[in-house]
Amino acid sequence: MILRRRSQSMIGERLGEHTDFGSVTILFNRLGGLQVLLPGEGTEWCYVRPLAGHAIVNLGDAMVKFTNGLLRSNIHRVVSPPGEQAGETRYSLVYFARPEDDVVLKRLESPVIPPLAEGDEEEEINAKDWIIRRALKKRVGNFKEEEWERNQWTERISARSRI
Numbered sequence: 001m002i003l004r005r006r007s008q009s010m011i012g013e014r015l016g017e018h019t020d021f022g023s024v025t026i027l028f029n030r031l032g033g034l035q036v037l038l039p040g041e042g043t044e045w046c047y048v049r050p051l052a053g054h055a056i057v058n059l060g061d062a063m064v065k066f067t068n069g070l071l072r073s074n075i076h077r078v079v080s081p082p083g084e085q086a087g088e089t090r091y092s093l094v095y096f097a098r099p100e101d102d103v104v105l106k107r108l109e110s111p112v113i114p115p116l117a118e119g120d121e122e123e124e125i126n127a128k129d130w131i132i133r134r135a136l137k138k139r140v141g142n143f144k145e146e147e148w149e150r151n152q153w154t155e156r157i158s159a160r161s162r163i
């Protein structure tokens, strides 16, 4: 997928904060504009500087689910490129990899993956339903108070500085 964002004159055109839904995202950017929220309390947004000949790799929510939070899906957003780059059109080549629709997003059985907390039970949700849930969450009007907690799951994990 190629994403195109016009210059800063298109005020308000940006991608709001989110975690990616799938397993791994590979990004190729020439201009800045991608920002990550560093883990921990009260942290700030940082630009991710694109380097020639390099890709940017993001982990998505499925990795959080499979590893019970050992791996994190970082919270990121896209804003206007910094400094002189702000006047240029930004292209981003994005490759999203994700589990097949019917894969259940649950902790994998492995001694290196943290066990579930005592009394915790994992919900049964497959990749397709997870994506639908996450996409709907972003739509104004679909917001339901009682679902907020559930939908925040990977953000909460990703925002922590330590396990």
Ligand SMILES: O=C(O)CCC(=O)C(=O)O
Pocket: 003, 015, 020, 027, 029, 033, 034, 076, 077, 078, 092, 094
């Ligand atoms: O354009 C970028 O650098 C990132 C895009 C992104 O985060 C996304 O499409 O999920």
Ligand SMILES: [Fe+2]
Pocket: 018, 019, 020, 076
């Ligand atoms: Fe993203």
